[in-house]
Amino acid sequence: MFYREVITLKVKVKNQEVIIPNNDDLANAALDEKLAEQEILRQSLEEKKKQAEEYYNQLLRLKAEFENYRKRVEKEKEKMYAYGKETILMKLVSLLDTLEQAEKNLTTENEKLKTENIIKGLSLITSDFRNFLKSEGLKVIESVGKKFNPHFHEVVEQEETEENEEGIILEELQKGYIFNGQVIRPAKVKIARELQNTPNESADIPE
Structure with a gap:
């Protein structure tokens, strides 16, 4: 803050001393007041600038955190998708086991027994597939x-x-x-x- 020396005049009015500032004193006082106001505004501007920089840095951090979160979500989705496919494949493998077992049962030469095996195999396949679809929410x-x-x-x-x-x-x-x-x-x-x-x-x- 800037200060200027104030020069005053001292006069006596009815035996009382009165201090009368001259024109330079008034001008200097006004200048000091303006300089003080400018200093206050400058400090306020510096504070606002510093606050704006803090907000900007916070925004950058939030953006980086959100980007990391998005990448984590994408990875989790990929894992869940892969796990879901694996689960479905395992259930289809069980159906394949039933089909292969039914195929083995058809190797008999007895036509009546072969027909019974076909019916039994189809029944097992239908039941397994129905249970599979039900387990998937259908x-x-x-x-x-x-x-x-x-x-x-x-x-x-x-x-x-x-x-x-x-x-x-x-x-x-x-x-x-x-x-x-x-x-x-x-x-x-x-x-x-x-x-x-x-x-x-x-x-x-x-x-």
Whole structure:
């Protein structure tokens, strides 16, 4: 901070000494005040500049941390994907074991026994594959006996009947599946339709 020496005049008014600053003193005092204000502004600007640099450095650190986090997430995703493939492959290997065992059972020369082995092998394969799909989160859409639902079912046939309410599913022609709460394939079904009277049918007319 800058200071200037203030020169004053001393006069006596009614035996009392009064100090009267001259014009130079006033100018110097005003200059000192301005210089003091500028010094305060300079210090404030330096503080703001230092604070801005700190914020910028924090932003750079956050950016670097986020980039490292993103790379870690990508690596974890790759590991999970590889592990998921490994898990699925191991389950498919179990199905392959069943197929190979069924193939061995077909080597017999007895035709009746061979047929029985084929049926048994197919049954085992179907059961294993169904369990595999279920373990992966695949769910079968229930159809027969249920009311037709356009979200889960696709009508491919209709049958007139008096035994069932209209819209009841009589037969499932192809299974439908749900995965992760989403329908990946609707079930193809045949539904009941109310019996309609044909024009040729005539009511009994009393004589």
